[in-house]
Amino acid sequence: MLLTRPSRSDVLTAAAYWPVAAAVILPTYVAQFGWARAGAGMLYTVLLDSAAVFALVFGLLPNLLTPRYRGRALGLVVVFLLASGLLYGGGYALVLNTPLHWSPMALVKNIIRHAFSYGMLAVLLTGKRYFDVQQRLTLLQKVQAESELRNLRAQLDPHFLFNNLNVLRGLIRQDPAEAEEYLTHFAALYRFLIRHKDDDFVSLAEELRFADEYVYLLRHRFGAAYAFRQPLLPPGGLARQLVVPGTLQLLLENAIKHNAGDEDDPLVVTIEATAGTLTVRHPRRPKLTPVDSTGTGLANLRERYQLLTGQAIRVESTGSEFVVTVPVLAALTPAAAC
Template sequence: MLLARPSRSDLLTAAAYWPVATAVILPTYVQEFGWGLALAGMTYTVLLDSAAVFAIVFGLVPNLLVPRYRLRALLLLLAFLVASGVSYAVGYGLILHQTVHWGLMPLVGSIIRHAFSYGMLAVLLTGKRYFDVQQRLVLAQKAHAESELRNLRAQVDPHFLFNNLNVLRGLIQYDPVVADEYLTHFAALYRYLLRHKDDDFVSLADELGFADEYVYLLRHRFGAAYGFRQQLPAHAGLSRLLVVPGTVQLLLENAIKHNVGNEDDPLIITIEATETSLTVRHPRRPKLTPVDSTGTGLANLRERYQLLAGQTIAVDDTGPEFKVTVPVLAATSG
C-alpha cells in the first residue's frame, strides 16, 4: 500500500478551511440544538471530516492510481464508506441525542450525508495536490531543459578553432600585417562567443555583426570561392529581434562544410531576414568526397530553439537550393 505524506501546506490548507466552514455550519447547529450541542457537534464534524478527507486524499487516491494496488484500494474504499456511514450515524446520534436507525437504506443515507459534509474539503485538497504535482513537473522539466541547454552550448565544433589557427599560422609566416588584422577579427569573434555563451538570445543586429566578422575569416580561408549576400528589410528594427547566439555562424559553416565553391563560379550564400524568420540559403553543390561531420550542428540548433522558444527550425533540401529557416522572436519591452 502507498501512503502519501501530507505536506505542511496541506495541513495549513485544512486549517484555513475549517474557520470558514465553521462560520457557515455552526449557526445552523446553534439554531437547531443550542450552543452546547452545537459546539460538540461542530468539533466532531471537524475531526470526522478531516480524518475522512485525509484517508481519501493521502491513502485511497494514491493507491487507486497504481494498477497493482487498485483492487485492494477498491476494497478499502468499500470498507471506508461503511465505516464513514456508521461513524456519521453513531457519532451524531450520541452527541445530538438522536435515535440511530439501522439498515441498508439508513446506512446509505448516512454515507451520502457524510460525503456532502466532507466533500468540499476533499475537492479542495485533491485539487491542491494536483496543482502541486503539476508545479513539481514543470520545475523538473525546466531543470531538465536547462541541463540540456548547458550540454548543447558546450558542443563547440573544434574544427572551427583549429581551421582558423592554421590560417593565422600561415599569415604570420607570409604577411604579418594581414595576420595582425586577421587576429583582431578572430579575437572579436571569440569575445562575442564568450560574452554570449550563457545567453539564451541575442539581438539579430548583434548576430549579423558577428556574422560579418566570421565572413572576414572565411574569405581568408577560401578566397573568392564563396560569396555572401544579405537581404534585410529596410527599417526592420533588427536590434529588437532575437535569435539564438551563433545561429548564423553555424549555418554558414554548415554550408561551406558540405558544398563546393571555386573562384570561377563562387557558391553564393544568402542571408535573409524578416521580422519573423532568418533564412540562410545556397545552391546545392555537394562535395564529392565524404565530409567528416558528426551531424550535430543542425540537431543542436533545432534542440536549442525547441527548448528556448518552443519552435522548430525548417530545413528544405528537396530543391536546387538548400535552405534553413529559423524563427526570429520579438524582444519584450522592459
C-alpha cells in the same frame, strides 16, 4: 502501500476552510440542537471530515493511481466506506444525543451523507494537490530544458574552436602577418561567444556583426570560392529583434562544409533578415568527396530554438537549393515588460 505526507500548505488550506464551513453549518446545528450540542457536533464534524479527507486524498487516491498498489487499495476503499458510514451514524447519534437506527439501508445513507459532508474539502485539497504537482512538473521541465541548453551550448563551442584553430595553424606556416590579423578577428569572435555563452538570445544587430567577422575569416581561408550576399536590411529595429547566439556562424559553416566552391563560379550564400525571420540560402553543390558529418550542428540549433521559443526552424532542401529559416523574436520594450 503509499502514504503521501500532507504539506504545511495542505494543513493551512484545511484550517482556512473550516471557519468558512462552520459559518454555514453551525447555525443549522444551533437551530436544531441548541448551542451546547451544536458546538460538540461542529467539533465532531471538523475532526471526522478532516480525518476522512486526509485519509482519502493522501492515502487512498495515491494508491489507486499506482498500478502496483491498486488491488490492495480497492479493498481499503471498502473499509473506508464502512468506517465512514459507521462513524457518521454512530458518532452523531452519540454527540448530538439522537436515536440510532442500524440497518443496511441506513448505513448506505450515512455513507452518502458523509460524502456530501466532506466532499467540498476533498475537492479543494485534491485540486490543490493537482496544482502543486503541475507546478513541480513545470519546474522540472524548466530545469531539464536549462540542462539540455547547457549541453547544446557545450557542443557548439568546441566545434567552433577546433575548426578555426586548424585554419590558424595553416596560416601561421604560410603567412605569419596574415595569421596575426586572422587571430585578431578570431579572438573577437570568440569573445562574442564567451560573452554570450549563458545568454539565450542576442540582438539581430549583434548576430549580423558577428557574421561579418566570421565571413572575414572564411574569405581568408577560401578566397573567392564562396561569396556572401546580404540584401539591404529593413532600416532600424535590428537591436530590438532577437535570435539564438551563434545561429549565423553555424549556418554559414554548414554551407561551406557541405558545398563545393569555385573561384570562377563561386557558391553564393545569401543572408536575408525580415521582421520575423532570419534566412540563409545557397545553391546545392555537394562536394565530390562526401563530408564526414553527424548532423549535430543543425540538430542542436533546431533543439535550441524549440526549447527557447517553442517554434521550429524551417529547413527546405530541393535539388537546386538549400534554405534554413529561423524565427526572429521581438524584444520586449521596458513599457511592454511592465
